[in-house]
Amino acid sequence: MKVLRFILLFSSASVLFFLSGCNDTPNSIGNGSLNKKVDYGNVIIDTFYATDHSSLPNLIFTSSTDRFMSGRYKTYQAWACLKFYSWPDSLIGARITGATIQLKGLYHFGDSTASLSFDALRAIASLANDSLTYDSLTLNSSFYYNNNPVSIQSFIPIGDTESIRINILDTTMLREWFSTNTDTIHLNDGLIFRPTNSNIIKGFYSFNNSDTSLVPTLYVNYIDTNGNALTYTHKIGFSKYISTVNQASIMTDNNLIYIQDGISYRGLVSFDSIAKISTNWPVSIFRAVLQVTSNGSVSVSHDSLYLLSVGSTGVSDGASFAISQRDTSGGHTIYSFDARQITLRWLSNASIRKAALSGFAENASFDLFKLYGTGVYRPRIIITYSLQR
């Protein structure tokens, strides 16, 4: 039996010896046996054109941006909403003698030389709901605000970066604001600045800025228990703006795609044409570039667009997005997007082959983009791909 054991051990060692030195890394040997028609799926570059386009209203979240707006320009309107809260305990129930709001400007839309003016309306319901629109605000005005303007004295210089000051003369309202921090009966829902001018919308730094010298500031004048007149500075609050425009006044041509920031409207493009790539998933997508062309020159504060994936209703589903690169060709501005991500979704399992286009500063400007929706400059997607078996 010792002989048998020796033979077994020897053969085992031989196997292990042979195992060493083998090549486990793929190499080109056997390349000639590949069935290129079946395995390869040659790389193809195709251009597919949009099959439909439209512009859809979109709800924007203005409370999260770095600015809020007030003013009126053409048929555009922006109503600012501003609320200071979270008072220090020492001021609760203090004898308030007056207050001044200071807002730092950073943006304008319209005639830069025009003056801004507004009524300050006392809000009597929370304005924090992100879905609050201009229509719901104004149609339910008695629910949201007191239509009688608060007595103020405003100092609004011309210039984007100038600060404006609003003296609040209504001490009754101020004392109600400072009566409690646990406001259960809507004593402090802030103010709405309803524009009364006609040629400019101005933007001011919101509370969403790390530089506290820029954020809205409330200077509170009060008399302490010793009878001393003091001023307290407060920088905690909430701001947003609610805007509207007469759609018919800006969207005048069905052949164009309109993207209106600040309201907002988004462009919606359909690419059912790419279904012809293959009825069989998967398709290897190496590159996909979606291009849209501007109709004429644009004058915007942020000349850039986003491409957004959307669900069946045309609303962004947050799954993917791409930012544009801008080129000029033949006198036209062309916005190009990396659309591989969206194309993969379209080809893999989506029955809705649409994407939305939004402005880069959708909730921070009133930029209007006009893009070709039909004709030779209509939206197209250039896809580099191969089909897999």
Added chain:
Amino acid sequence: MNNLNNTILLIFIIVAFPLITVAGGSSFSQYGFGDIIRYGDSRTYAMSGTGIALLDDGFINVLNPAGLARISLTRFSTGFEYNNYLSKDETGSSFYSTGGFQGIAFAFPISTENGIVMSAEFTPYSKVIYGITSSFFDTLTQSAENRTFYGKGGLSYFGLALSASPFKTLYVGARVNYMVGSTQQYQTISFDNTNLIPTTFNRSTYYSGFTLTLGTIYEGIGDLLNIHALRSLSFGVTLTTGSMLDANIQRTYPASSYFATDSTINENGTAGLPVSLGFGISYIHENRYRFLGDIVTENWGSTQYFGSPSVNLRNSLRTSIGFEAVPAKDADSFWKHIIYRAGLAYNSTYYQINGIGINEFLVSGGLGLPMGPESQINIGLQIGVRGSMDNHLQKDTIVRLSVAISASEIWFLKFDEE
């Protein structure tokens, strides 16, 4: 004896693990179900897989269920195989190694008088393992394009067989085979142009279905013709039904920045297995020298894959001969108890690539080493060549080594070592 058994098992484990983990193989296996495996049994391995007409005790015939009929004791067999490929084409050569489990089989005699034996086995049927790279300049994208093709997996079957001997010289058997397995083939594509995103694509196919193997062995030709010299001659025939296996293809893009989870599309269909018809002959001279011959044909060229003719497949024909010298009954030493085996095989494989049929020629040899009553360790070596370098194809030089145990229930009994 128990110490010896433990040694044998330990060696099996030591050998088996590295064999399983090693990767690599011939690119031919990308087609069909991969390389079709014909282990037969550890005994027939060294005879180039010849044994359709082999009817003997001490051996589980997985080529022909009728060949079980002479088993008198409960038996099992299992083994491991090491494969070495040297693949060569017009651009160079590469050395691959792989290994794996050869299957396991158990057989239980129910009525030795009537040749009724039941067996159960789990045996690999095919193996896919390859990795190929391909690079070229694509004028369309103006970029070098690099593709890598990988494949692995294969089919196996669970078989449940029964043999019987309705007449003294006639043996019949049947085996139900549950075919199951999967192949995974994936491809990566990358470009030197960084604007083009590399992609990975994975296609896994899962198969399952049944086939039936019928077999018979006839030993009465000598009596029938009344020729004494032919009384040691037997003939065997096997027929395995074709089958349309249920097949499910899953095409997957792996999870990436584009998909939080794998994006997978399923497609169900069928994949055809061919009818297999085998003929065998066996002749034993002076109860010591056995000569065997087999022919097996399979109509792969008529099979379909998801409703279309299978790609790059043709009908296969395998012919083989084997020889075995068993010890004399009065052998009194270890060396005299060794069984010697040899064989030759020529296989027109089912691969037909670029219009060229891929043929294989094998020479084999081996030993059966006694390790107790009714038990052996069988070592087999197969050396062969496959394919040609015509039409940009490749030629494989193959070395296969099998180490297997074939033992009966007596092997497990405890004896005092002499």
